[in-house]
Amino acid sequence: MKANQFDHIAKVYDLLASFVFGKKIIEIQQRTFYRLPKNKKVLIIGGGTGKIIPYIEKQLQPAHLVFLDYSKVMIELAQKVDYNGLIEFINDSYEVLFKQKEEYDIIITNFFLDVLTPSQLSDVLPKIRTLMKDDGYWVVSDFRIDPHPKKKYFHWALHKTMVLFFKVTANLKNTTLPDYIKEIEATKLYKKRAVKYAYFDMMFTALFSKK
Numbered sequence: 205m206k207a208n209q210f211d212h213i214a215k216v217y218d219l220l221a222s223f224v225f226g227k228k229i230i231e232i233q234q235r236t237f238y239r240l241p242k243n244k245k246v247l248i249i250g251g252g253t254g255k256i257i258p259y260i261e262k263q264l265q266p267a268h269l270v271f272l273d274y275s276k277v278m279i280e281l282a283q284k285v286d287y288n289g290l291i292e293f294i295n296d297s298y299e300v301l302f303k304q305k306e307e308y309d310i311i312i313t314n315f316f317l318d319v320l321t322p323s324q325l326s327d328v329l330p331k332i333r334t335l336m337k338d339d340g341y342w343v344v345s346d347f348r349i350d351p352h353p354k355k356k357y358f359h360w361a362l363h364k365t366m367v368l369f370f371k372v373t374a375n376l377k378n379t380t381l382p383d384y385i386k387e388i389e390a391t392k393l394y395k396k397r398a399v400k401y402a403y404f405d406m407m408f409t410a411l412f413s414k415k
């Protein structure tokens with residue numbers, strides 16, 4: 205199996221995610237949407253089954269939505285989601301975005317950074333900025349390990365379980381869970397606008413703009 209190939213679990217992905225995290229996993233992804241402008245060019249990287257699409261349509265009303273995912277089955281599922289606006293699907297790996305000259309008003313990477321190995325992550329974090337318009341925004345949602353002793357062991361154990369599951373089912377290569385907000389801030393390329401937490405603080409969503 206190719207690395208990070210979610211085809212085999214695409215059809216049960218949302219069911220499994222909601223079994224473990226309930227509605228929190230979809231709710232957290234939208235918690236900064238109210239701060240974003242409408243009628244803009246929006247890019248979703250690693251968008252999965254497209255479950256977020258109707259929420260984006262309702263809250264962001266994009267002028268143009270570009271949805272990229274590496275998994276063919278994920279893209280097929282996302283294409284079946286009702287959407288009334290202009291939407292473009294790209295079935296490819298994220299690197300393709302850095303070869304083109306397109307810029308976006310809003311970029312969304314929800315539970316995507318956690319599939320990247322540390323070296324892929326350090327390559328991607330500065331490059332996201334090159335995809336953003338000058339007044340653009342970046343929405344990042346993902347998992348985290350809270351340092352509080354009452355939470356960290358639970359977060360660590362649940363993360364290890366997820367990694368093991370995705371190693372077997374999707375040949376996931378990344379096994380790490382860095383502090384993504386810290387990593388993004390360490391690039392000194394982005395300004396943090398907002399952060400929200402959910403699920404015993406194991407999930408976050410953060411809103412960044414260009415510095």
Ligand SMILES: C[S@@+](CC[C@H](N)C(=O)[O-])C[C@H]1O[C@@H](n2cnc3c(N)ncnc32)[C@H](O)[C@@H]1O
Nearest residue numbers: 208210250251252273274275278297298314315
């Ligand atoms: C953990 S899932 C998250 C899906 C979705 N964003 C969500 O929150 O439900 C990660 C997604 O990233 C996609 N992915 C993995 N490697 C990728 C790559 N190199 N380029 C683009 N997408 C990729 C997978 O196919 C999968 O749909």
